[in-house]
Amino acid sequence: DGGITQSPKYLFRKEGQNVTLSCEQNLNHDAMYWYRQDPGQGLRLIYYSQIVNDFQKGDIAEGYSVSREKKESFPLTVTSAQKNPTAFYLCASKQARGADSPLHFGNGTRLTVT
């Protein structure tokens, strides 16, 4: 079955530690995205990548980093510089780089930093 796999589902970290969230897709999609969702709020774009070895900052990139070394993988690192890292993180992909195709989401990773 094709889809987007995010791991782990739940992640707990101490403040000051970097943590990497995994996102893998086998849909052969070109573009991949990372969103963050806080309680009662919509999704905010962190980073996105339209092709391998290239990515762009979204609206809230500070304190985050990404890489796109393979088409299938788009890991997100939450660094210690991110002031409020506790959130629900969603990885998504879409077939084409353009505007028309919808996003498909993974099941999300819920990160708690104490």
Next chain:
Amino acid sequence: QKEVEQNSGPLSVPEGAIASLNCTYSDRVSQSFFWYRQYSGKSPELIMSIYSNGDKEDGRFTAQLNKASQYVSLLIRDSQPSDSATYLCAVNGGSGNTGKLIFGQGTTLQVKP
């Protein structure tokens, strides 16, 4: 001004009624519009996409788009308790062909038996 606005609700309707969810957007050049359903603790799932003015129907769901008024809506006919969820409106990033989607904050729908 927020780029995509939705009333956060909750919108409460009785079972069997029509639920009407509304969304406005600020970027006039936006081309693609999507409705996602998100159950509590889960990831969003695509319900409808619409690209041109008018209505688009899929089962109990109808999406309506009015680009002149920068308004998109979702109607759910014969609402069921299983429709209780948060509905997210998403609009493509507008200027440029970046493929970014901008999301509203979502409207919570409660369908009461």
